[in-house]
Amino acid sequence: MYKVIHIRNAAFSEDQWRQYYDLLVKIKVRFKTMLSSRSWEQMRDRVASFCEMDEGFHPMVVSDGDEIIGWGQLWVRDTDAPEPAGDISLDAYYDEIPRKFVHRVASEIEPLMKHHGCIRAHSMTESQRISDAIRMWRPRELNRVDRFRLYRKKANLEAIDHWLKTIPAANSDLRLELFDPVPEEHLPAYVETFERFINEMPTEREELQPYRITIESARKQTEWRQKNNVHLYTYALLNQQDNLVAHSNASINELNPADVYQAITGVLEEYRGRGIAKWLKAALFRKIGEDFPANESMTTDMRAVNEPIQAVNRQMGYVLESQGNEFETSVNDLSRWLQEEKD
Ligand SMILES: CC(C)(COP(=O)(O)OP(=O)(O)OC[C@H]1O[C@@H](n2cnc3c(N)ncnc32)[C@H](O)[C@@H]1OP(=O)(O)O)[C@@H](O)C(=O)NCCC(=O)NCCS
Numbered sequence: 225m226y227k228v229i230h231i232r233n234a235a236f237s238e239d240q241w242r243q244y245y246d247l248l249v250k251i252k253v254r255f256k257t258m259l260s261s262r263s264w265e266q267m268r269d270r271v272a273s274f275c276e277m278d279e280g281f282h283p284m285v286v287s288d289g290d291e292i293i294g295w296g297q298l299w300v301r302d303t304d305a306p307e308p309a310g311d312i313s314l315d316a317y318y319d320e321i322p323r324k325f326v327h328r329v330a331s332e333i334e335p336l337m338k339h340h341g342c343i344r345a346h347s348m349t350e351s352q353r354i355s356d357a358i359r360m361w362r363p364r365e366l367n368r369v370d371r372f373r374l375y376r377k378k379a380n381l382e383a384i385d386h387w388l389k390t391i392p393a394a395n396s397d398l399r400l401e402l403f404d405p406v407p408e409e410h411l412p413a414y415v416e417t418f419e420r421f422i423n424e425m426p427t428e429r430e431e432l433q434p435y436r437i438t439i440e441s442a443r444k445q446t447e448w449r450q451k452n453n454v455h456l457y458t459y460a461l462l463n464q465q466d467n468l469v470a471h472s473n474a475s476i477n478e479l480n481p482a483d484v485y486q487a488i489t490g491v492l493e494e495y496r497g498r499g500i501a502k503w504l505k506a507a508l509f510r511k512i513g514e515d516f517p518a519n520e521s522m523t524t525d526m527r528a529v530n531e532p533i534q535a536v537n538r539q540m541g542y543v544l545e546s547q548g549n550e551f552e553t554s555v556n557d558l559s560r561w562l563q564e565e566k567d
Contacts, residue, residue, distance in 0.1 A: 226328040228296070231283045232275050241268045243292045244285050251317055255351060256545055258523055260454075262480035270452045277448050279303055282336050286316065286328060293317055296329035300340040302441055309436065310337060310345030312553060314357065321357035327565055330361055334558040343555055344433060349548035350525060361561040363553035367428050368528035372542040373483075375521045376513065380541040384506040391499040391506075395461075398469065398500075400507060403458040405446040410460070413468040415439050421490025426530045433552065453478045457512065459504045461495075469495050472504035474512060474522065481516035486524040489533065501536050509540065 229236065245264035252259040261267035274281050280300030285292050294316025300308050314321075314329050337345060347363070349355045350371040359365075392400065406414045415437055422435040449456055458473040472489035486508065491500045512519050524542065526533050527550070 225288060226293075226325055227287050228284050228328055228332050229287065230332070231271060231285065232281070236268075238264075240285070240292065241265075244295070247292050247294070247317060251315060254317070255315075255353065257315065257350065258483060258485060260475075260477045260480060260483075260485070262477065266453075266479060273448060273451055277444055280308065280310075280340055282333075284329070284332055286325060294321070294325055294329075296333065298333045298336050298342075298345065300337070300342045300345075302436065302438060303340050305436070307344075308340055308342050309433065310340070310342040312345045312347045312358075313349075313354075315354055316357075319353065321353060323360060326357045326360045327562070330558050331562055334555060334562060337555040337558070345553050345555075346433070347551045347553065348525065349551075351546045351548050355549040355551075358549075358551050358553070361553060361558055363551035363557055364429075366432065366550040366552055369525050369548045369550055370528050370534070371523065371525050371545045371548065372537050373521050373523045373545045374486075374509070374537070374540055374542040376519065378541055378543070379509065380539060383539050383541075384509060387499065387502045387506045388510065391503040395498055395500065395503070397464055398461045398495075399463075400503070401460050401462060402511065403460055404455050405449070406442075406458055406460075410468055411439055411442060414458075414460075414471065415442050417468055417471065417490060417492070418442075418488060421488055424490070424493075425527060427527065428529055449475075457508060459507050459511070461500060461504065470500050470504060472501070472508055474508050476512065476516060476519075478516070481512075481519045483521045483523055484512060484516075484519060486522045489536075496532075501533065502539070505536060505540060 241264045245267050248259050251257055261270060271283055280303040282298045284296050286294040286296065296314040299311045302308050312333055316325050347358050348369055349358060350369065419435055419437050455476045455478060456473050457476060458471055460471040461469050463469050470491040474484050474486040476484045489501050489504055
């Protein structure tokens with residue numbers, strides 16, 4: 225009964241784009257998810273240019289009869305790597321995502337993983353609804369994830385402005401710079417530290433797949449953003465030798481800046497505990513407010529066990545919006561589950 229349409233290969237009609245966008249709006253309103261595109265046209269252009277940029281990107285929509293009711297996605301990053309890393313995500317307009325829906329999406333993703341030689345894929349969900357769906361194929365559970373949102377009207381401005389006054393003064397050996405995008409001369413250090421910060425995040429599991437990113441893929445994503453009205457504001461701190469010691473970023477759709485996504489914040493180990501994460505995040509919050517007056521909120525996801533970043537976010541006024549999980553699915557997990565469901 226469910227039908228999957230691969231956006232990459234399909235002649236996806238205007239009417240289908242419209243329907244798909246309306247579905248995402250409905251999901252956003254009902255489940256408070258993020259939706260950065262401002263219109264179906266913008267979403268269509270973004271998805272098309274992402275497909276063009278990255279041959280490992282496989283977006284798909286799921287319909288029930290003629291009605292689009294959900295979506296799935298596999299993104300195999302760095303398809304030339306010996307063991308490319310994958311990301312799987314999905315959602316549908318249901319309180320409980322039906323098993324048959326999950327099965328349909330899994331049966332499309334499994335051959336694509338095989339095609340790219342992708343042995344394991346990562347999923348990060350922001351809700352139990354989606355976690356329950358992914359759990360059906362019995363992946364490895366990695367971490368609990370908290371989704372937090374900072375509503376500008378409820379932010380702790382007193383703390384934020386106090387940090388911006390006192391922390392730079394106490395760290396006068398460091399210089400704050402805003403990058404959009406990260407300049408070429410800092411790109412190697414940025415990519416190296418970005419990878420390191422992700423791999424250093426506290427985890428409930430010891431044996432995690434190391435996260436990898438290449439300078440080439442960082443450049444490609446910058447190009448994609450520039451074509452699609454997306455800014456990645458990155459506040460960086462440089463020491464007196466001009467070395468990058470910390471950074472924090474947020475992704476902003478300039479055509480729809482109401483909610484922005486605040487992603488990775490990281491500080492080199494020897495600089496931690498000096499208020500630097502607070503400084504970077506407070507500076508981002510203020511700068512985005514100044515440059516994008518229509519901004520209302522900032523959304524972020526973090527591991528439940530990441531005490532230091534939880535402490536900073538809570539002090540800024542971030543509130544817990546929902547809780548999900550991080551999973552790792554091997555292609556063998558998927559094959560086994562699909563076989564069992566068939567039997
Ligand atoms: C998270 C990280 C960015 C924090 O940087 P930092 O500059 O040391 O952070 P700050 O000094 O600004 O503030 C840390 C706060 O967490 C608190 N904290 C630190 N460890 C804690 C713990 N185990 N439990 C509770 N609170 C803790 C500190 O006390 C401080 O709050 P306080 O000043 O009110 O006491 C840094 O640890 C890091 O780079 N970690 C690896 C990457 C990562 O996990 N990034 C976050 C996810 S995106």
